[in-house]
Amino acid sequence: MICKDTVVKKGLLKLLFTYKKFLEVNDLTEDEMINKLHQAWRHPVTGEIHYESILELYNAALERTLQAMNDVNQYLYGSKNIQDLLTVFLIFLMKLE
Secondary structure: OOOOOHHHHHHHHHHHHHHHHHHHHOOOOHHHHOOOOOOOEEOOOOOOEEOOOHHHHHHHHHHHHHHHHHHHHHHHHOOOOHHHHHHHHHHHHHHHO
């Protein structure tokens, strides 16, 4: 990555150093950090046990967001009414829990 902005370079280096330090302090490999092997982990709020990797969680979030955007576009440019849009947001929020 070529970057002429020294502020960006310093920020990126600081972020990478912080990440590396976090892995070292917590005795983690990158595979463990992203849960590549699908080990059990607990949701920090609900305590529910999960096995997804970070990439799986990220992809699921992208899919939910894309669906919500498509539904909103149907309201804005299609034939759906305001109640349909409210339903979309309620369903989206419930899936976040």
